[in-house]
Amino acid sequence: MRVDLSKEFKEKYQKLLGDRAEKIFQAIQADSIDAFRLNPLKDDFKNVKVSLDAPIPYSNVGYYGSIDGKQIDHIAGYLYSQEPSAMYVAELVAPEKNDRILDLCAAPGSKSTYLATLMDPQDILVSNEINHQRAKVLSSNIERMGITNTIVTNNSPQEFEKGFNEYFDKILVDAPCSGEGMFRKDPESVKYWSPEYVEQCANRQRHILDSAYKLLKPGGRLVYSTCTFSPEENEANIEYLLKTYPDMKLNEVKKYPGMEDGVPAWGNNDPELKKALRMFPDNFKGEGHFMCQLQKSGAESKLRIKQLKQNLKKPDLELLKKFAQTNLEVLPQDNLLRVKDFLYQAASLDSRFSSLHVMRNGLNIGEFKKNRLEPDIAMVLATQASDLKAIYNLSDEEYKKYLHGESVILDTQPDFSNKWIGLSYQNKLFSWGRYSNKQIKNVYPKGLRR
Numbered sequence: 001m002r003v004d005l006s007k008e009f010k011e012k013y014q015k016l017l018g019d020r021a022e023k024i025f026q027a028i029q030a031d032s033i034d035a036f037r038l039n040p041l042k043d044d045f046k047n048v049k050v051s052l053d054a055p056i057p058y059s060n061v062g063y064y065g066s067i068d069g070k071q072i073d074h075i076a077g078y079l080y081s082q083e084p085s086a087m088y089v090a091e092l093v094a095p096e097k098n099d100r101i102l103d104l105c106a107a108p109g110s111k112s113t114y115l116a117t118l119m120d121p122q123d124i125l126v127s128n129e130i131n132h133q134r135a136k137v138l139s140s141n142i143e144r145m146g147i148t149n150t151i152v153t154n155n156s157p158q159e160f161e162k163g164f165n166e167y168f169d170k171i172l173v174d175a176p177c178s179g180e181g182m183f184r185k186d187p188e189s190v191k192y193w194s195p196e197y198v199e200q201c202a203n204r205q206r207h208i209l210d211s212a213y214k215l216l217k218p219g220g221r222l223v224y225s226t227c228t229f230s231p232e233e234n235e236a237n238i239e240y241l242l243k244t245y246p247d248m249k250l251n252e253v254k255k256y257p258g259m260e261d262g263v264p265a266w267g268n269n270d271p272e273l274k275k276a277l278r279m280f281p282d283n284f285k286g287e288g289h290f291m292c293q294l295q296k297s298g299a300e301s302k303l304r305i306k307q308l309k310q311n312l313k314k315p316d317l318e319l320l321k322k323f324a325q326t327n328l329e330v331l332p333q334d335n336l337l338r339v340k341d342f343l344y345q346a347a348s349l350d351s352r353f354s355s356l357h358v359m360r361n362g363l364n365i366g367e368f369k370k371n372r373l374e375p376d377i378a379m380v381l382a383t384q385a386s387d388l389k390a391i392y393n394l395s396d397e398e399y400k401k402y403l404h405g406e407s408v409i410l411d412t413q414p415d416f417s418n419k420w421i422g423l424s425y426q427n428k429l430f431s432w433g434r435y436s437n438k439q440i441k442n443v444y445p446k447g448l449r450r
């Protein structure tokens with residue numbers, strides 16, 4: 001589809017880029033570049049039905065090419081579709097052992113799901129999204145990828161300032177922006193563009209950066225990224241940050257072929273701005289992006305952390321034990337938290353999180369119903385086959401029916417005596433099934449059926 005660039009847009013970039021502008025306008029009319037990532041949280045993560053012939057040079061898990069959202073590799077969380085430029089953002093965050101990381105503008109979750117795979121599973125990722133509907137999508141992507149160390153929250157950046165000042169070692173601000181770098185991927189978005197919209201975005205981004213600064217520990221690292229070209233939302237905002245907070249400095253980052261320096265003339269001519277990184281689609285195999293890594297100076301002060309107690313009462317614990325004895329090889333023991341009727345293995349028990357709108361804290365194990373615990377799909381997606389007592393691998397026909405919401409009638413009577421069965425297709429676990437009398441009852445969540 002042709003991207004209808006406005007006269008104002010073209011004139012702006014002709015002024016900024018001279019002769020190069022025409023090349024970029026042409027690149028915006030070309031096809032966007034598809035890519036995907038593997039999920040190393042799975043033991044057999046390379047066991048996917050998609051070509052791995054074209055690896056992305058700056059990512060250990062990224063490949064050029066497109067995937068089918070209906071294939072089991074996607075449904076079971078082995079694959080995540082993400083355009084190639086965006087993959088470098090998580091690499092710039094570069095998680096380290098014992099980090100507490102905040103992804104402040106996280107939906108639908110492509111950076112968070114990448115970050116989680118670069119982190120030690122014991123360390124905490126807070127994945128926040130201000131918009132409730134988008135936060136639900138984020139939460140379901142975290143679930144699909146089998147991630148267990150993440151707290152998904154639905155708050156504004158300002159709401160974090162009440163309890164989380166100087167709390168995070170690394171913060172990612174993948175800011176809401178005018179999206180100029182994504183015009184060819186989403187040609188409709190060009191309709192929202194205007195100089196006033198760019199200004200509005202820049203203004204909102206500065207507010208988000210003000211909050212992020214407060215939440216960052218001294219010594220901590222902030223990564224700022226946008227998928228837009230505009231100087232106002234990029235170099236000018238970094239210039240604002242450096243001027244407002246003199247303890248913030250830009251770090252040098254590795255630039256692979258096609259990655260370009262930030263443009264000092266698009267800020268206040270500070271040569272430091274060269275340390276930022278730009279990707280233009282005429283010169284880079286990906287969409288248009290800006291990103292940079294900043295560091296806050298100073299030494300970290302000790303924070304007092306009040307831990308919530310595990311709050312599982314004896315009868316709940318008995319139900320969990322009963323469920324685990326029949327269905328699991330391991331009993332979840334640490335960080336058990338009951339929230340209403342739901343049982344979580346919490347990523348964090350820090351009481352601060354009670355002040356936020358938490359949508360998911362770590363692994364959702366299941367829901368207490370009358371006299372039983374019903375496991376949640378999150379558990380099966382985060383589990384390796386060896387952790388389950390019973391698994392049934394569906395045939396092509398059974399899989400189609402199961403995804404559709406039907407139960408599976410078995411010809412034989414397997415040794416499943418009323419168990420929760422891990423269901424797989426092509427040997428990839430993707431759901432629970434409840435076995436009873438030669439039938440596997442369908443418990444696939446309605447929202448995921450197709």
Ligand SMILES: C[S@@+](CC[C@H](N)C(=O)[O-])C[C@H]1O[C@@H](n2cnc3c(N)ncnc32)[C@H](O)[C@@H]1O
Pocket residue numbers: 104105106107108109110111112129130131134156157174175176177204208
């Ligand atoms: C570029 S998108 C994030 C993409 C995401 N990081 C990913 O990789 O999947 C920016 C997000 O910021 C959110 N947002 C909008 N206004 C915001 C605000 N004032 N503060 C924080 N986030 C905001 C949007 O809802 C949107 O989900």
